[in-house]
Amino acid sequence: MLVVLAVTAALPYCRVYDVEPFRNCVGTQIQGDVGIHQTLRMTADSLVKVSIFVGEMGNGEAYDVQIEDEDENAVASGGAAPTRSWYWMDIPLDPDEFNKPVRGKLYKVVFTRPTTGEPISFAYDSTDPYIYGSMSVGQDNEPLKDLALRVTGVMRPKDSSYWAFNFGPWEANPALREVIAARAEYAGVRADRMGLDWERIEATQGTFDFSSMDAELAYAHGQLSCDILGLLLYCPKWASSRVDLTWVPGDTWAEGYWRFDTCTRCPPRNLFLGVWDDSNHWARYVQAVVQRYNSMIDLWEAWNEGNLTSKYWQTPDSFYTIGGDTARSMCRLYVRLCAVADSVLDSVETEEAADIRYLPTAG
Numbered sequence: 001m002l003v004v005l006a007v008t009a010a011l012p013y014c015r016v017y018d019v020e021p022f023r024n025c026v027g028t029q030i031q032g033d034v035g036i037h038q039t040l041r042m043t044a045d046s047l048v049k050v051s052i053f054v055g056e057m058g059n060g061e062a063y064d065v066q067i068e069d070e071d072e073n074a075v076a077s078g079g080a081a082p083t084r085s086w087y088w089m090d091i092p093l094d095p096d097e098f099n100k101p102v103r104g105k106l107y108k109v110v111f112t113r114p115t116t117g118e119p120i121s122f123a124y125d126s127t128d129p130y131i132y133g134s135m136s137v138g139q140d141n142e143p144l145k146d147l148a149l150r151v152t153g154v155m156r157p158k159d160s161s162y163w164a165f166n167f168g169p170w171e172a173n174p175a176l177r178e179v180i181a182a183r184a185e186y187a188g189v190r191a192d193r194m195g196l197d198w199e200r201i202e203a204t205q206g207t208f209d210f211s212s213m214d215a216e217l218a219y220a221h222g223q224l225s226c227d228i229l230g231l232l233l234y235c236p237k238w239a240s241s242r243v244d245l246t247w248v249p250g251d252t253w254a255e256g257y258w259r260f261d262t263c264t265r266c267p268p269r270n271l272f273l274g275v276w277d278d279s280n281h282w283a284r285y286v287q288a289v290v291q292r293y294n295s296m297i298d299l300w301e302a303w304n305e306g307n308l309t310s311k312y313w314q315t316p317d318s319f320y321t322i323g324g325d326t327a328r329s330m331c332r333l334y335v336r337l338c339a340v341a342d343s344v345l346d347s348v349e350t351e352e353a354a355d356i357r358y359l360p361t362a363g
Helices: 174-187 211-223 252-258 281-293 326-348
Strands: 013-019 026-029 036-041 045-056 063-069 074-080 087-092 106-112 120-125 136-139 140-142 149-154 164-167 189-197 228-232 297-302 358-360
Touching: 013 036, 026 358, 045 063, 045 120, 074 087, 087 140, 087 174, 106 120, 120 164, 174 189, 211 228, 281 297, 281 358, 297 326
Parallel strands: 164 189, 189 228, 228 297, 297 358
Antiparallel strands: 013 149, 026 120, 036 106, 036 136, 045 087, 045 149, 063 074, 063 106, 136 140
């Protein structure tokens, strides 16, 4: 089966954040050396400039700006002096040599006037137009206000001929592999979403068998030269939170493959134990897989179609207590599953695989 998708070309420049001054919403930070900042969620791969709406320019002292992550590591910085009052002042940004912005993460855009501490006069919008962050004046957060600010970045251009497919275990037939390889090359396939099934890798607790996955990855990554999206999914029966071994009927076009036991399509047990507890079975599986394949895989997906509680995210009938609000309980379990995977991935990252991230499935 060949599942093909096209990734459209991205525009070279993007506006990461854009809030205009609103009516007479202006303020002053008396301690310019302490500064003001706006929290935002990154949507660019690199940053070009920021533009702040300057109020009263004061004595003309320069504004310093630094864009930093939650650990106060700067990814870009710059500075400029205002030439007049009440205008948009552009500040070009210099990227940090080692720290790069990561799309999806939260960052702070911090403005100061550090030389003499000249006050910062600024504009803002009091209608809370930006949902991913808010403005702070010094240490005082203003959760319903957003700074009048523009942040411009660049997204890496995507080749419109970049295609992906889903290579599955049913392609184990050598003759069929050759057909797939030829068709993939002809179509320009360059990425593969590969299921790293826990139930296949650790069918018996504590015994990891990567032989079939090694072969499939070598084929997709080596012979087909595909980028790999590693799909972390499903659980073996010994780690299941279901004791009801109910079989889900298969689809008519693939009766044999799509039939499955519901106890392998449900939240694993012990998700809420510490990430480094030996009995957090999901964490140990993710750790083993990532340690083995982090040189070949730099993008990860947690579970498959976790929104389908009728199929791939079955409600537990043991171990977890599911209250009256089943949807909320199942969401809580899925969020915890992603959080555990994220913690393990962060710990296993190496200098060679510094772009490892996970993607919760969109379903």
